[in-house]
Amino acid sequence: SQTIHQWPATLVQPVGSPLSLECTVEGTSNPNLYWYRQAAGRGLQLLFYSVGIGQISSEVPQNLSASRPQDRQFILSSKKLLLSDSGFYLCAWIGRREAFFGQGTRLTVV
């Protein structure tokens, strides 16, 4: 079965510092991978998705970027964090009509 590992679970970073969140998937090959952000326990906003190595699609212009260096690895990055980047970040593998999520990263920018 598919397993998604996401880390770290929590992160407190100062404004202007860089960010790197990592997500890895087990139990499937060539997965479609997604980064979502969730504010205050509400709906999920799609940030990036990737259908393969080096292929990144951005949904919302922002201070973040994503990379897919390996088939089962998806990375969310920022060169300089803003206060507005705070939130709950979720990595997901989306198969046919179902999504599997990682445990999420709670990012607080101070």
Added chain:
Amino acid sequence: TQLLEQSPQFLSIQEGENLTVYCNSSSVFSSLQWYRQEPGEGPVLLVTVVTGGEVKKLKRLTFQFGDARKDSSLHITAAQPGDTGLYLCAGDSPTQGGSEKLVFGKGTKLTVNP
């Protein structure tokens, strides 16, 4: 952009009561999914509905997909405190590259008081 509207946004009820939450859109989806999320964790899939008019039951939860495949509802019978959580609906949305992505509603935050 396809949007999913969920209502109500917040719902607080007593144990044993029944409730229904709704997920509506002006767009047609090939399928709709319902997820439940607890604080600090990722959403977990409850059910996927595919056929217009389809009804699926999961113990005390009943899910229905509208005939036109634009809306869905979740009905919980005799709610229990363990049902507390954020309920999210999501619909398939095709991308330009041919893959699919999920569009999520903003969720219904349910609190069941003992």
